[in-house]
Amino acid sequence: MKALYFASIRERVGRGEEEIAPPESVSTVAELIAWLAAKDEAYAHAFSNRKTIRAAIDKRHARLDSPISSAREIAFFPPMTGG
Amino acid sequence: MKALYFASIRERVGRGEEEIAPPESVSTVAELIAWLAAKDEAYAHAFSNRKTIRAAIDKRHARLDSPISSAREIAFFPPMTGG
Amino acid sequence: MIVPKILLSAEAFDAAREEELLLAGRTDVGALVAFTGLARDEDGALSALELEHYPGMAESELSAIAQEALSRWPLQGLTVIHRFGLVRPGEKIVLVLAAARHRAEAFAAAQFLMDYLKTRAPFWKKERRADGRAGEWVAAKERDEAAAAAWEPRVSRAKSPR
């Protein structure tokens, strides 16, 4: 699946998007965040403050317990500050 | 003192303004309304629905019990419908 | 100190121009709420509205309401324009512009201003009918009184020492 990163998370990860292939045991957004955070220092830093991480699955807001099995695109970003 | 009439009250009285000279016993807005209503049929009609009559003394909103002794100009009008 | 702009106009006014004037050269305004009230034709029944007003009191009452808004919220600019005379369907009757750093204050001030204007500013609308029959005076609405009353507690306190 495709992972997208925005704003401060994008800057910390060091890229805006990438293909990821989490193992099947990773079934929810929260588990995917934990899996990404374990990749390296940069990801650990990007995903350090779990409470401020928002996610979207296929361009719709998702929750930490949302299943990711059918997702083609998962985005991670901090709380929004538009308007 | 000068009396001003607006909107439906103006139409019923038949004029927009006039000089009036109520007796000294007429000391409040409510008493002035009663005095005006007793003048003739047109005034009686104009001031028939006391609950919907608003008054202003010298261009400031007044109440039924507001004293009129120092008023130079008293206006009567229905509830406002601007905006 | 903010000086509100209060204007009565017998002619159509340029709302976009008023917004430009209020924002010109400023980089501290974060939120602008503009309320525009327009004349409706009620499905073609009306050809116009005649707006009667109490000259002198209309201006002073709008100024008093504007000052009350400024005392309640930290505004950066405030404009109130109201038509009088004949207003055709689709034309603007009233414009309120409220500028502030943040949106909550701008929204609250604009709503407060309209709620008070509706019940306190001496204007009266009479319908002019498209079929030529005599038009009626527009009736005041209970809900306008209720909307204004909802802002009252603060006013009562502010008024009592005077």
Place this chain on the structure above:
Amino acid sequence: MIVPKILLSAEAFDAAREEELLLAGRTDVGALVAFTGLARDEDGALSALELEHYPGMAESELSAIAQEALSRWPLQGLTVIHRFGLVRPGEKIVLVLAAARHRAEAFAAAQFLMDYLKTRAPFWKKERRADGRAGEWVAAKERDEAAAAAWEPRVSRAKSPR
């Protein structure tokens, strides 16, 4: 049926033109509320805001919020325009136009739209400092979350059957 106008723009937009488009030829609109959000320079500290967005989701989320507003209030027109990219102090970031017969609905819809947009539309602001030092990402505000949450009960009910 009202089709809301949703637009993302990399360039400055013409708010007055948008209002004209929304009102053109209409004589049934009684109230128009326009909210404009502008970039502030924070007393000269900022030279610009960089607005990052999630292409695709930004449009669809704004559309979803607009549809929710249309389902809650009897609106006659609804326009939402949001900038992305570099926005200079004094420039407009967002415009919401809500038209209705009466003002209560127009005010409520515009406020709802902004409260939801702030917390749900995928945009992020980064400050560009005038002194050339690294700018910070703008922090989300507790009060924006609270403002959005205040509209929630109705949403929860609306969402549950889906």
